[in-house]
Amino acid sequence: MLASIATVAFEGVDARRVDVQVQQLSGGEHGIFSIVGLPDKAVAESRERVRGAFAGIGLALPAKRIIANLAPADLPKEGSHFDLPIALALLASMGVIAPDQLEGWAALGELGLDGRIAPVGGTLPAAVAAHAMGLGLICPEANGPEAAWAGDVSILAPRSLIGMINHFKGVQVLRPPEPGPVKMGARVPDLRDVKGQEGAKRALEVAAAGGHNLLFIGPPGSGKSMMAARLPGLLPPLTPTELLETSMVWSVAGLIERGALTRERPFRSPHHSASMAALTGGGHRAKPGEASLAHNGVLFLDELPEYSAQALDSLRQPLETGEIVVARANHHVKYPARFQLIAAMNPCRCGVGGFGKGACGKAPKCQRDYQNRISGPMFDRIDLTVETPPVTAADMALPAPAEGTAEAAARVATARAMQTERVVRAGLDPDQARDQGINARCSGELLERFATPDDAGRALLMRAGEAGGLTARGWTRTLRLARTIADLEGADGVLRRHIAEALIYRRTTVGAEAQFDRQTASHGRNDVPVW
Structure with missing residues (x-):
C-alpha cells in the first residue's frame, strides 16, 4: 500500500514542499528499509530512528521491502525533521492509521527510540509554508507554541508517536497549542x-x-x-x-x-x-x-x-x-x-x-x-x-x-x-x-x-x-x-x-x-x- 504526507525542506528561511511517499514491496529481499530522494546523512539515519521508535511503542516493521521516497528527488534533504513524516506515512502504509487521515497535513519532527517526538529547528517557517499550501502542521509538542505564531493554521503538537496514533484513532484529542509568550528582553544598561x-x-x-x-x-x-x-x-x-x-x-x-x-x-x-x-x-x-x-x-x-x-x-x-x-x-x-x-x-x-x-x-x-x-x-x-x-x-x-x-x-x-x-x-x-x-x-x-x-x-x-x-x-x-x-x-x-x-x-x-x-x-x- 502506498501512503504519503507532506513535509518541508529548508533553503535558508524558505521552506519548500517535499512529499514523503512510503510503499511496501513484496519482491526482493525482505527487511530492507531504503530512503531515496537525495537525503543527507541525518535523513538516511531516519530509518534506524523510525525502526527504534516503532519497537519502543510495540510495533514491528512488516517483513517486506520498504521504500521511502522524498520528492522532488533533485532537492537536497537535510536534517532529522524527516523522521516524523516518514513514520506517519509508514504507519498509514501498514494500516495502523487510515491513509486519508494524513491528507491536508504536513509534518516535521525527530523521533527518539522510545517513540517520543523531539523538537527541531525551523518550525515557524514550516508553519508559514504549510499555511501557504493550505495544509495543517504536525510538529513536536515543544515546537507547538512556536508554530502557533504562524496565524490561522491548524496545528497538532503530539508529545509522542503513540499520542499521534491515538489522536487519529479517536482515543484522545490533541488540543491546538497557544502561541508562546512575548518575553521582555534583558535589561539594557543606561x-x-x-x-x-x-x-x-x-x-x-x-x-x-x-x-x-x-x-x-x-x-x-x-x-x-x-x-x-x-x-x-x-x-x-x-x-x-x-x-x-x-x-x-x-x-x-x-x-x-x-x-x-x-x-x-x-x-x-x-x-x-x-x-x-x-x-x-x-x-x-x-x-x-x-x-x-x-x-x-x-x-x-x-x-x-x-x-x-x-x-x-x-x-x-x-x-x-x-x-x-x-x-x-x-x-x-x-x-x-x-x-x-x-x-x-x-x-x-x-x-x-x-x-x-x-x-x-x-x-x-x-x-x-x-x-x-x-x-x-x-x-x-x-x-x-x-x-x-x-x-x-x-x-x-x-x-x-x-x-x-x-x-x-x-x-x-x-x-x-x-x-x-x-x-x-x-x-x-x-x-x-x-x-x-x-x-x-x-x-x-x-x-x-x-x-x-x-x-x-x-x-x-x-x-x-x-x-x-x-x-x-x-x-x-x-x-x-x-x-x-x-x-x-x-x-x-x-x-x-x-x-x-x-x-x-x-x-x-x-x-x-x-x-x-x-x-x-x-x-x-x-x-x-x-x-
Whole structure:
C-alpha cells in the first residue's frame, strides 16, 4: 500500500514542499528499509530512528521491502525533521492509521527510540509554508507554541508517536497549542552610566536614529564597548513584520525556546576569533551566521582589526544588499542579513595610540599598520568613525549626566517617525517602504528628494569630496547621515551645518597616513574640518 504526507525542506528561511511517499514491496529481499530522494546523512539515519521508535511503542516493521521516497528527488534533504513524516506515512502504509487521515497535513519532527517526538529547528517557517499550501502542521509538542505564531493554521503538537496514533484513532484529542509568550528582553544598561565621551554619545544617538554603521576608535578603557552595549536601549522595538522575519531566522537556527518571541532587536557580539562561516553562515547544513542572527538588529564587532581579513570582507556584500548567499556545488542558500554594524578598535596594536601619557612610541607607523588591517572598502561602508579619547579623572569625578537612555531614545523615536512619515508621503508600496524606511537605506529618487542640501551645504560637500577623496558611496552615505542629523534637529531640509557634522564622522579613503594626520590635528574634537 502506498501512503504519503507532506513535509518541508529548508533553503535558508524558505521552506519548500517535499512529499514523503512510503510503499511496501513484496519482491526482493525482505527487511530492507531504503530512503531515496537525495537525503543527507541525518535523513538516511531516519530509518534506524523510525525502526527504534516503532519497537519502543510495540510495533514491528512488516517483513517486506520498504521504500521511502522524498520528492522532488533533485532537492537536497537535510536534517532529522524527516523522521516524523516518514513514520506517519509508514504507519498509514501498514494500516495502523487510515491513509486519508494524513491528507491536508504536513509534518516535521525527530523521533527518539522510545517513540517520543523531539523538537527541531525551523518550525515557524514550516508553519508559514504549510499555511501557504493550505495544509495543517504536525510538529513536536515543544515546537507547538512556536508554530502557533504562524496565524490561522491548524496545528497538532503530539508529545509522542503513540499520542499521534491515538489522536487519529479517536482515543484522545490533541488540543491546538497557544502561541508562546512575548518575553521582555534583558535589561539594557543606561547611557547615564557613561561619564565623559559626549561626542561619542552624540554619534551613538545619530547612528541609532538613522540605522547607520558606527566605528569607535580609542584606547582601552575609554568606553567603546560600554557605549555599544547601550545602543539597543535607543532603538525602537521590532515591527510585526520585522518580528516575523527575525523569528524565522532564529527558528531555523533552533534558538526559539517554547515559542517565546521578543520584540527587542537582536544584538549579536561574536568573538574576534569567529571564522567567515561563523559570521556569514555555512557549515555542512549552511546554518545562519551571526550576521543573519542580527537581522533587523545590531552586529557588534569588538577589536575590529583582530578579525581575519577574509571574515571582515565577507560582510561587505550584506552591508550593501541586506542578504547573504551561501553557495554550494548543487544549490544556493540565501539568508536575510540587514543589520546595523557597530564596531570598536584600539588606535594601534599597543592600544594607547599617539596621544597623552604612555603614548605609543612607534607612532605613526604603528597606527597606520594596525588600521590598514581593515580594507578601504570596509571603511567606506562605515558611516561614522568616532574617536573616544581616554576618560580623565576629572570626567570620572563629575556627577552622572542629566540625560540618559530614556531621553536619547525619545529623540531617536521622533527622528524615526519623521523618516516613516516621509516614506508614507512618498507613496511607496509596503516592500519599498520597508527597505527605505530609515535613512541608512534611503536611495535613488527618495535620497535626491529628501536629502539634497542647500547651496552652502552642497558647496561644502563638493570641497570635501575634492580634498578628502569621498567615493560615490561615501557621498551617498554622507547625505544619508546629514539627513539623520537634520531629523534629530527637527529640520525639514538639509543645511550646511548638517553636512559639516556628517563630514566630521566620515573617514575618507585618501590613505591611512592622511587619516592619522587628521586625527593628530583634531585630538578627538568634533570641530568642523577645514578643506
